[in-house]
Structure formats: structure tokens, C-alpha cells
Amino acid sequence: MRGARRADFVDEGDKTEKAEKARLRIDPVSCEGLGMCAHLAPRLIDLDPWGFPVLPLTDLEGPDRRAAVRAVRACPRRALHVSVE
Template identity: 40%
Template sequence: MDQLPQHLDIDWTSCRAHGLCAELLPEHVTLDEWGYPLVDARPVPARTLRRARRAAADCPVLALRLAAA
């Protein structure tokens, strides 16, 4: 059974602009001028999914998550 495509989502009320997500996943997350993440709206490719899960798990305030596209 195929897994549904996933994309990155930010919980803006929790995000504190630590920037770790952009460090761990630079091909999908960049930072704005204040250090807050700007996420790529495209689905996360299978080759990057493992690192995307790690970035979400390593977020200090758990503001980054993977969601079904």
C-alpha cells in the first residue's frame, strides 16, 4: 500500500524561530529575515522523508510537523 504524500507544516503559535529546521532540511525550509521558517509547499520526496521526520522530531518546541498532503 502506498503512503500518502506528506508536506511540512508549521505550528505558528509554537514556533520560536530557532532555525534548526532550516539547518536540518535546507532544501525544504528557508528562514525569513526574522529567523522564522518558510516551508516549501511541495510534497516531501521519499528520499528526504527520513530527514524531514528527524527535523520535525528535533524541533525544540515541536512546531514543525509532517502532514498528509
């Protein structure tokens, strides 16, 4: 699929994916500060005074990882992604 990102295809049941470290990342140039991500992943994402996301510096696990993937998929500007190491 053209334009698809790895985070769009993460299978939560796959043990090899869970063993890998995943972090939520943002493209600050693309982000317009709409705040949709913070509504979908409130435990992970805070908003600064201007409405732009402040992301965690920790690895994503379990429910946090699933919430991050939901936020990535819902971002209208495609500014969020999950990087897997």
C-alpha cells in the same frame, strides 16, 4: 504513546506510506524561530529575516521526506509536523 505524532512513526519502507501525499506544516504560534529545522533540512526549509522557517508548498518525497521527519523530531517547540493525506 501520549503526545506522539503520526510523522514520528512513518516507516520509509512501507509502500502505502510512500503512496500517500505528505507535506511539512508548521504551527506558527509555537515556533520560536530557533532555526534548527533549517539546519537539518536545508533543501526544504529556508529562514526568513527574523529566523522563522519558510516551508515548501510541494509534496515530500524520498530524501526530502526523511529530512523533514528528522526536522520534526528535532524541533524543541514541537512546532513542525508532517501531514499525510
